[in-house]
Amino acid sequence: MPDIVVCVKQTVDVYQLKPHPETLEPVFSQAQSKISDFDLNALEEALRIREKGGGRVSVVSAGPSINQLLIRETLAMGADEAHIISHPLLSTYDGRVTATVLSKLVEKAGRWDLILCGEASLDNSDYQTGPRLAEIFGVPHLAYVTKLEISDGRLKAWKSMEDGLHVASCSMPAVVTVGLEINTPRLPSLLMIRAATKKPIHEYRLSDLGLTEEELNPSVTLRELKALKVERRRVKLEGKPEELAEKLADILVREALAR
Amino acid sequence: MYTQAQTEEHMMIRKAVRELASKYPPEYWRMKDERREYPEEFIRELMREGWMGVNIPAEYGGAGYKITEASIVLEELSATSGGLSASGAAHASFFNVTILTKYGNEECKKYLPKIAKGELRFQALAITEQSAGFDTPRISTLAVKRGGEYVINGRKVFISRVKHSDLMLLVARTTPYSEVKRRTDGITLFLVDLRKANDSITVREIPNNVRRMVDTNELIIENLVVPENHVIGEVGKGFYHLLEVVNAERIEIAAECIGLGRYVISRAVEYAKNRVVFDRPIGMNQAIAHPLAEAYMRLEAADLMRYKAAHLYDSGLPCGAEANMAKYLAAEACYYACDRAVQTLGGYGLSVETDIERFWRESRLYILAPISQEMILNYLSHNILGLPKSY
Ligand SMILES: Cc1cc2nc3c(=O)[nH]c(=O)nc-3n(C[C@H](O)[C@H](O)[C@H](O)COP(=O)(O)OP(=O)(O)OC[C@H]3O[C@@H](n4cnc5c(N)ncnc54)[C@H](O)[C@@H]3O)c2cc1C
Numbered sequence: 001m002p003d004i005v006v007c008v009k010q011t012v013d014v015y016q017l018k019p020h021p022e023t024l025e026p027v028f029s030q031a032q033s034k035i036s037d038f039d040l041n042a043l044e045e046a047l048r049i050r051e052k053g054g055g056r057v058s059v060v061s062a063g064p065s066i067n068q069l070l071i072r073e074t075l076a077m078g079a080d081e082a083h084i085i086s087h088p089l090l091s092t093y094d095g096r097v098t099a100t101v102l103s104k105l106v107e108k109a110g111r112w113d114l115i116l117c118g119e120a121s122l123d124n125s126d127y128q129t130g131p132r133l134a135e136i137f138g139v140p141h142l143a144y145v146t147k148l149e150i151s152d153g154r155l156k157a158w159k160s161m162e163d164g165l166h167v168a169s170c171s172m173p174a175v176v177t178v179g180l181e182i183n184t185p186r187l188p189s190l191l192m193i194r195a196a197t198k199k200p201i202h203e204y205r206l207s208d209l210g211l212t213e214e215e216l217n218p219s220v221t222l223r224e225l226k227a228l229k230v231e232r233r234r235v236k237l238e239g240k241p242e243e244l245a246e247k248l249a250d251i252l253v254r255e256a257l258a259r
Numbered sequence: 260m261y262t263q264a265q266t267e268e269h270m271m272i273r274k275a276v277r278e279l280a281s282k283y284p285p286e287y288w289r290m291k292d293e294r295r296e297y298p299e300e301f302i303r304e305l306m307r308e309g310w311m312g313v314n315i316p317a318e319y320g321g322a323g324y325k326i327t328e329a330s331i332v333l334e335e336l337s338a339t340s341g342g343l344s345a346s347g348a349a350h351a352s353f354f355n356v357t358i359l360t361k362y363g364n365e366e367c368k369k370y371l372p373k374i375a376k377g378e379l380r381f382q383a384l385a386i387t388e389q390s391a392g393f394d395t396p397r398i399s400t401l402a403v404k405r406g407g408e409y410v411i412n413g414r415k416v417f418i419s420r421v422k423h424s425d426l427m428l429l430v431a432r433t434t435p436y437s438e439v440k441r442r443t444d445g446i447t448l449f450l451v452d453l454r455k456a457n458d459s460i461t462v463r464e465i466p467n468n469v470r471r472m473v474d475t476n477e478l479i480i481e482n483l484v485v486p487e488n489h490v491i492g493e494v495g496k497g498f499y500h501l502l503e504v505v506n507a508e509r510i511e512i513a514a515e516c517i518g519l520g521r522y523v524i525s526r527a528v529e530y531a532k533n534r535v536v537f538d539r540p541i542g543m544n545q546a547i548a549h550p551l552a553e554a555y556m557r558l559e560a561a562d563l564m565r566y567k568a569a570h571l572y573d574s575g576l577p578c579g580a581e582a583n584m585a586k587y588l589a590a591e592a593c594y595y596a597c598d599r600a601v602q603t604l605g606g607y608g609l610s611v612e613t614d615i616e617r618f619w620r621e622s623r624l625y626i627l628a629p630i631s632q633e634m635i636l637n638y639l640s641h642n643i644l645g646l647p648k649s650y
Contacts, residue, residue, distance in 0.1 A: 190310050191309050
C-alpha cells in the first residue's frame with residue numbers, strides 16, 4: 001500500500017500563447033492556466049498504482065496564485081487530498097526554489113513511499129524538480145519512465161532512452177518522473193466530481209512551512225522571454241508542373257544539406 | 260434569490276462534459292444525421308461515465324444533483340458540433356427520473372440505480388395522441404384494471420427514442436374523459452418496461468428532418484399488461500404529477516437552446532471576422548453584426564429566466580410560468596441565432612459541411628415542441644395575467 005505524493009504545477013497553457021507582434025513577448029493575458037501535461041500523467045500513474053495496491057494519493061502544488069478549481073480537478077480525477085501554497089514571490093523561481101517549497105509540502109502530506117512528478121513542466125521545461133526532490137530527501141530517482149511496476153516493495157521502471165530501453169529498479173521511498181508516453185490521464189467522472197467537493201485542500205502560509213521570503217529568492221533569474229521571429233522567404237516558383245517539381249526537389253535537397 | 264454564479268462543481272461538470280463531447284467530431288454527427296442513425300456510441304459513453312445519474316439521488320447511485328446541474332450537462336452537450344441532437348438523444352432520462360424519484364414506489368425506484376449506472380435507459384415519454392394534440396386531457400389511451408395488473412390499449416404519436424430505450428413513462432386514462440368531473444382527472448402514469456412489452460406495442464417511425472438522428476414514432480398499443488406496482492404516483496392524478504416532468508423538460512430544453520445558440524453565434528462571429536467581401540470583413544457591416552449582437556442578448560436574457568426557473572424547481576417551489584417562459588425565450592433566441600448564422604455564412608451556411616444548416620433545422624423543433632409557443636402564451640395569458648381562458 002504505497003502512499004504517493006504527486007507534484008502538480010499550474011502553468012499557462014502555452015498552446016494558447018501568441019507572441020506580441022512587435023515586442024515578440026508572449027501575451028499571457030490571452031492564455032488560460034492549466035495543470036502541466038506531464039503532471040497529469042504522474043497523477044494518473046499514482047491513481048493506477050492505488051487502484052491495484054491501495055494507499056493514499058496526495059497532490060502538492062506551489063505557485064504565485066494557485067487556482068483552487070484546477071486543484072479540485074485533480075481531486076475529481078481521484079487524488080485524496082491536496083496541499084498547496086500560493087505566494088506572490090513564487091512568480092519568479094528556479095529549480096531550487098520550486099523543489100525546496102515542494103519538499104516542505106510533501107512533508108505536510110505525511111508519510112510517503114513514492115513521489116511522482118512530470119519529467120518537466122509545460123512552460124519552463126527545466127527537468128529539475130524530480131531530481132532535486134530526490135536529492136533533498138536522499139532517495140533514488142528514476143527518470144523518463146514509460147512503464148512502472150511495484151512488487152515486493154520495490155519499483156521496476158522501463159525507461160525509454162535515445163539509445164534504447166533501460167529497465168531499472170530501486171527500493172522505496174523514491175522519486176519517479178514520467179512523460180506523456182506512460183499513460184492517458186482519465187477525465188473526471190460525474191461521481192468523482194461530486195466526491196471531490198468533500199475532499200480537503202490544505203492551504204499553507206510560508207511560515208507554516210518553516211520558510212522565509214529570502215529562501216524564495218531564485219539564484220537564476222529570467223531576464224527576457226521572446227518568441228523566435230520566423231520570417232517566411234516567400235519564394236515563388238513558376239513553370240510547368242514537372243519543372244516545378246524538379247526545382248522544389250532541388251531546393252529541399254540543398255536546404256537539407258545546408259543544415 | 261437565485262444566483263447565476265457558477266460553483267466549482269458547475270465548472271468541473273462543464274469541462275468534463277465538454278471534454279467527453281470533444282471526442283465526437285463534426286464528421287461523426289454529420290454521418291449520423293445523413294444516415295438517420297442514433298448516436299449510439301456517444302450515448303453509451305455518456306452512460307458508462309455515469310452522466311445519466313446526474314440528478315438521481317445519491318442513495319440510488321446517482322450524483323444527487325438537481326435540475327440546475329442536469330441542465331448544465333445538456334447545455335454543454337448542445338454547445339458542440341452535436342448540437343441539439345447530442346442533447347436530444349440523451350435528455351429524456353433527466354426529466355423522466357424526476358417523477359420516478361418523487362412519486363415512484365419502492366418497486367419502481369429499483370430501476371434508478373441501473374439508470375444511474377448506465378445499465379438501463381429511461382428515454383421515452385409517451386403523452387401525445389393524434390386526436391388530442393396539445394390538449395392532453397383529451398387523450399384516450401385506456402388502462403383497465405384486471406386483478407393485480409392493468410391492460411392498456413391505445414395509440415400514441417410523435418414518441419421519441421422508443422427504439423433506444425428500455426423504459427417508457429406512459430400517460431393513459433384510467434377513467435375515460437366522458438366520465439370525469441374535472442377534465443384533468445382520471446389520468447394515470449405507468450412505468451412500462453419496453454423489454455417485456457413484446458408484441459403489445461407496435462412501433463412505426465414518423466421520419467422528420469428536424470432531428471434525423473433520433474427516432475420519433477407512432478405507437479400502437481394493444482393489450483399491454485403493466486403490473487399494478489408500476490403505476491407512478493396516485494391513480495387518476497397523473498396529470499398533476501406530470502407537471503414535475505414537463506417543467507423539468509422545459510428548463511432543460513431552454514438550457515439546450517442556450518448552449519447551441521451561443522455556440523452558433525461564436526461560429527458566426529468567427530466567420531464574420533474573417534470573410535472579406537467588398538474589401539472588408541462582412542462583420543464590419545452592421546446588417547451582419549447587429550443581429551448577432553441581438554441574438555447574443557436574447558440568449559443572455561433567456562439564460563436568466565432559465566436559472567430562475569431551475570432555482571425555483573430545485574427549491575421545490577412552483578415554477579410553471581418560469582419554466583414555460585424560459586423555454587419560450589430560449590427557443591426563440593436559439594432559432595434566431597441559427598437563422599442569423601445561416602445568413603452570416605451565406606451559401607456555406609446552407610452547406611452540410613459547416614453544420615450550420617443542421618443546427619438551424621434542429622432549432623426549429625423547439626418552437627413547436629414539447630409545448631408550442633402559442634400554448635405558452637395561452638398559459639401566461641390565463642394563469643398569470645388572469646385573462647379569460649381561450650383553450
Ligand atoms: C420531433 C418531435 C418529437 C416529439 N417527441 C415527443 C415525445 O417524445 N413524447 C410526446 O409525448 N410527444 C412528442 N412530440 C409531440 C409534441 O410534443 C407536441 O405535443 C405535438 O407535436 C402537438 O400535437 P399536434 O402536432 O397534434 O399539434 P396540435 O395540437 O394539432 O397543434 C397544432 C398547432 O396549433 C396550435 N394550437 C392548437 N391549439 C391552440 C390554441 N388553443 N391556441 C393557439 N394555438 C393553438 C399549436 O400551437 C400548434 O402550433 C414530439 C413532436 C415532434 C415534432
